[in-house]
Amino acid sequence: MRIGKLGSALIVLALLAGSLYAFREPISLQIAKRVAAQRMGSNPLQDLPDGLHIAVCGAGSPMPDDQRGGPCTLVIAGQQMFVFDTGNTSARNINKMGFNAGNIQGIFLTHFHSDHIDGLGELLLQRWVSNSNAQPVTVHGPEGVETVVNGFMQAYSLDRGYRVAHHGEAIVPSSGFGAKAVAFKTQAFETTLVYDSQDTKIHAFSVAHAPIHPAVGYKIQYKDRSIVISGDTTPSVHVTKAAQGVDVLIHEAMSMELMKLLQEGAKMAKRDKLEQIMKDITDYHTSPVQAAEIAQQAQVSYLLLNHIAPPLPLPGLVDAFLKGTAEVFKGKIQVAKDGDLLSLPAGKKSIDVSHRF
Numbered sequence: 001m002r003i004g005k006l007g008s009a010l011i012v013l014a015l016l017a018g019s020l021y022a023f024r025e026p027i028s029l030q031i032a033k034r035v036a037a038q039r040m041g042s043n044p045l046q047d048l049p050d051g052l053h054i055a056v057c058g059a060g061s062p063m064p065d066d067q068r069g070g071p072c073t074l075v076i077a078g079q080q081m082f083v084f085d086t087g088n089t090s091a092r093n094i095n096k097m098g099f100n101a102g103n104i105q106g107i108f109l110t111h112f113h114s115d116h117i118d119g120l121g122e123l124l125l126q127r128w129v130s131n132s133n134a135q136p137v138t139v140h141g142p143e144g145v146e147t148v149v150n151g152f153m154q155a156y157s158l159d160r161g162y163r164v165a166h167h168g169e170a171i172v173p174s175s176g177f178g179a180k181a182v183a184f185k186t187q188a189f190e191t192t193l194v195y196d197s198q199d200t201k202i203h204a205f206s207v208a209h210a211p212i213h214p215a216v217g218y219k220i221q222y223k224d225r226s227i228v229i230s231g232d233t234t235p236s237v238h239v240t241k242a243a244q245g246v247d248v249l250i251h252e253a254m255s256m257e258l259m260k261l262l263q264e265g266a267k268m269a270k271r272d273k274l275e276q277i278m279k280d281i282t283d284y285h286t287s288p289v290q291a292a293e294i295a296q297q298a299q300v301s302y303l304l305l306n307h308i309a310p311p312l313p314l315p316g317l318v319d320a321f322l323k324g325t326a327e328v329f330k331g332k333i334q335v336a337k338d339g340d341l342l343s344l345p346a347g348k349k350s351i352d353v354s355h356r357f
């Protein structure tokens with residue numbers, strides 16, 4: 001029987017695949033060692049161009065979503081790293097994107113709904129141990145931030161003792177554990193400067209998330225680039241005003257039509273209380289079309305929708321989520337997913353989009 005060239009090639013490939021399969025464990029171990037060394041030895045901050053960068057470390061809402069964790073936006077301004085809101089996947093996603101939580105210089109909270117703070121404990125721990133930080137990190141927020149920070153400090157006080165006892169003061173200095181809360185006040189129609197250093201200015205402004213008071217959004221400027229983070233809010237003139245002419249508006253978005261489907265589902269399942277909750281939560285958020293209107297009024301270049309609700313597990317649901325937005329906003333619009341990176345190099349107009357997972 002003649003095997004022919006194709007047959008011989010297939011036999012060689014089969015033998016090769018067989019040997020690779022037989023040696024899969026040592027091969028995987030070698031790859032894992034090399035990747036771990038590369039990850040631990042790299043400094044992605046130095047690889048990024050000088051500018052303002054947005055890394056999405058949580059694009060979702062409290063609803064379970066495979067593509068989106070709890071609200072978290074990592075903002076890199078030059079060589080400084082700041083985190084805005086600390087939802088449940090913050091520390092893991094920051095790490096997965098290749099950034100070192102030990103380099104976080106400041107945390108900013110928009111309000112104290114649980115989905116915006118429930119990853120704070122893990123993030124504070126990672127920030128402390130990753131770089132043997134000897135000073136606690138500052139957590140900025142409106143009044144009430146002390147209650148949140150002190151609560152986490154207390155909950156983690158036993159763990160602090162375990163870590164120091166296990167690794168020693170030289171590796172995890174006890175002075176660097178946790179955070180220091182810095183509260184600021186916001187006036188109804190004014191922005192408040194809450195950070196000013198190294199070409200970076202951060203302003204806070206009030207938003208409309210009643211009955212939750214206070215609730216704020218943030219404007220971040222680095223050199224000639226700027227972004228606004230809306231926080232949780234109904235359509236707010238304060239967001240429109242703060243976002244005038246910024247490069248990127250990061251606005252929360254909830255599809256009222258898709259939420260209605262969930263309400264109807266809860267009704268059919270006879271889950272009356274759940275149906276009521278689904279209805280209640282639509283009254284303190286913004287629809288994608290409303291966010292697009294704000295982006296158009298503010299003349300921003302790019303609208304990044306985040307705090308996405310409900311989850312969008314099918315491609316067709318993204319189309320339903322965005323329905324009507326292109327008619328009102330002429331710039332670029334994106335539905336955020338965890339791992340998205342938007343880079344705004346200083347001295348340029350460009351917005352470079354990539355994904356780091």
Ligand SMILES: [Zn+2]
Pocket residue numbers: 111113209212232
């Ligand atoms: Zn909220």
Ligand SMILES: [Zn+2]
Pocket residue numbers: 061062071113115116232307
């Ligand atoms: Zn929220």
